[in-house]
Amino acid sequence: MNLEEKLSPVVKNLAPSGIRRFFDLVNQKPNAISLGVGEPDFVTPWHVREACVAALERGMTTYTSNQGMPELIREIASYLNRRFSLNYDEQEILVTFGASEAIDLALRALVAAGDEVLIPEPCYVSYTPCVQLAGGKPVPVPTYAQYGFKLRAEELEKAITPRSKVLILCYPNNPTGAIMRREDLEPIAALVKKHGLLVISDEIYAELTYQGRHTSIGSLPGMKEHVILVSGFSKAFAMTGWRIGYTAAPLPILSGMLKIHQYTALCAPITSQMAALEAVKNGLQECEAMVSQYDRRRRLVVKAFQDMGLKCHDPQGAFYVFPSIESTGLDAHTFAEQLLEEEEVAVVPGDVFGPSGTGHIRCSYATSIERLGEALTRIERFVNRKRQLLPKRSLG
Amino acid sequence: MSEHLQHEILSLLKENSRLETEKIAHMLGESKEKVEQIIQELEKTGIIVKYGAVINWQKSEKPKVSALIDVKVAPQRGYGFDALARRIYRFPEVRSVYLMSGAYDLSVELEVDSMEAVGRFVTEKLATLDSVMGTTTHFVMKKYKEDGVILDDPEKDERLVITP
Incomplete structure (x- = not known):
């Protein structure tokens, strides 16, 4: 019996993650310095870990309500209000297994066969497969280095059709580090309203915004009913492994998501919810540090x-820089593979995150200053060596 | 001078006093000259007292012996505890001297080469001082954390090498 044939066609045709192959390569180099890690290098703050241990000691090992623990939901509502001027009632919030589950829930709750989902790229690798699993049609929307990889209304409008239903936003962005300030969001919001779109706004990196505060698109006038906010504790509080996040949306949409969540996940783990409660109540100071x-x-x-002469827009969010490596004469995959081979530094080729990432590499700076410094020295040596191999341009 | 910038520089140097001025400037988005000038002022005003290293002597060839000594004092008229504290802190083997509330008065931290040296210091130097009424010596058996740095069993980087 050919078991592979038994897989559903959607799953069978799902492209494997472009990161996977590279992961295997890097794994063969135990001494490599990796700038390929998409998670904080900090361990979860001790007071958060300690709160979880204390909860276990008190015997908190049960299910919670499907929606999540009421106290945690209250604290999330208050946090969203204080930090991002968002007003959500407690019944409009759902605690999930990381932001990942929330994205999947939102897509499955909204997308029917043939619905188009607009995805600005380069972007996090899960959106397209999740849209496909939900039966929708992913429609990539390009962004450009010359505009700091911000989404522009011009490009978005070109991609909108009568079948467009959902727009996925992820700012601050993985992999580019781009952010959208209020004035960048306003024209996007206008298009969303004009075409009656819904926005799944993945704001997992919101706290990691530099030089000013993050603007949440749901806080713009009249936008709340268009927005499904997705966020979590992984990046802001260094809690990736806890798998704990949340989503906030207008009640009819949240109720749909809750229906899926209660049948497929039941509830987020109580231990992680207890840790998240401590983080959101008492963790902001450490987050800011x-x-x-x-x-x-x-x-x-x-x-x-x-200084190396690699063009690099100023990334004002997340913990990624996304320089162009075109001046080395290499494509991003060759660059990454040779850099790993020759200098033992791992970076991720940009086109793994979408065609607009071609010619770029993603470098995560969630690494200690000492290791970062060493990695940068090696990259500089590598870049200089590659430049010398380039044919000399005549000066005319 | 901006207080914020001063604080940022101090916290970077506290973490790593060997950090180059140029690197500090890059990290804070300031000019090298400005950072240089602020550091000089911090040194001049005595906010930066000195640059040292956090050393785990237990790992070195010649480990040091540390002891904490509780000192009960009969304060002298007109001087309080200060006069005695000054006599104690001038000994180079004394690492720190604190005036404490509670069961005793001065807490003295000693770092020397041997247990005998601790004994000699207490019996010959400390206990013989006029206003010292009594001492209790506690030897440090193991240091887990020193000056904000965990010395034993640091947390390893357990992350996968590449994640999306």
Whole structure:
């Protein structure tokens, strides 16, 4: 019996993650410095871990309500209000297995066969497969280095058709580090309203915004009813492995998502909910301390790339820089593979995140200053070597 | 001078006093000259007292012996505890001296080469001082954390090498 034939065609045809192959390559180099890691290098703050241990000791090992623990939901509502001027009632919030589950829930709750989902790219690798699994049609929308990889209304409007239903936004962005300020969001919001679209706004990196506060698209006038906010604790509070996130949306949509969640997940783990409660109540100070460390590294890395002569827009969010490596004469995959082979530094080729990432590499600065400094020295040596191999341009 | 910038520089140097001025400037988005000038002022005003290293002596060839000594004092008229504290802190083997509330008065931290040296210091130097009424010596058996740095079993980077 050919078991592969038994897989549903959607799953069978799902493209494998472009990161996977590269992951295997890097794994063969145990001493490599990896700038390929998409998670904080900080361990979850101790008071958060301690709160989880205390909850276990008290015997908190049961299911919670499908929606999540009421106290946690209250705290999330208050946090969203204080930090991002968002007004959600408690019944408009759902606690999930990380932001990942929330994205899947939102897509499955909204997308019917043939519905088009607009996805600005380069972007996080899960959106397209999740749309396909939900039966929708992913429609990539390009963004460009010359505009700092911000989504522009011009490109978005070109991609909108009568079948367009959902727009997925992810700002601050993985992999580019781009952010959308209020004035960048306003024309997008206008298009969303004009075409009656819904926005799944993945704001997992919201706290990691430098030089000013993150603007949530749902806080713009008249936008709340268009927005499904997706976020979590992974990046802001260094809690990736806890798998704990949340989503907030107008009640009819949230109820649809809750229906799927209750049948497929039941509830997020109680231990992680207890830890999240401690984080959101008492963790902001440590979050801010981590953000200020990221900011220092960010400046250091951007400066280093610029000094190497690699074009690099100023990434004002998340913990990624996304320099262009075209001046080395290599494509991003060759660059990444040779850099790993020759200098033992791992970066991720940009086109893994979408065609607009071609010619770029994603470097995560969620790594200690010492290791970052060493990695940058090696990259510089590599870049200089490759440049010398380039045919000399005549000066005319 | 912006207080914020001063604070940022201090926290970077506290973490790593060997960090180059140029690197600090890049990290804070300031000019090298400005950072240089602020550091000089911090040194001049005594906010930066000195640059040192956090050392795990337990790992070195010649480990040091540390002891914490509780000192009960009969304060002198007109001087309080200060006069005695000054006599104690001038000994180079004394790492720190604190005036404490509670069961005793001065807490003295000693770092020397041997247990005998601790004994000699307490019996010959400390206990013989006029206003010292009594001492209790506690030897440090193992240091887990020193000056904000965890010395034993640091948390390893358990992350996967590449994640989306």
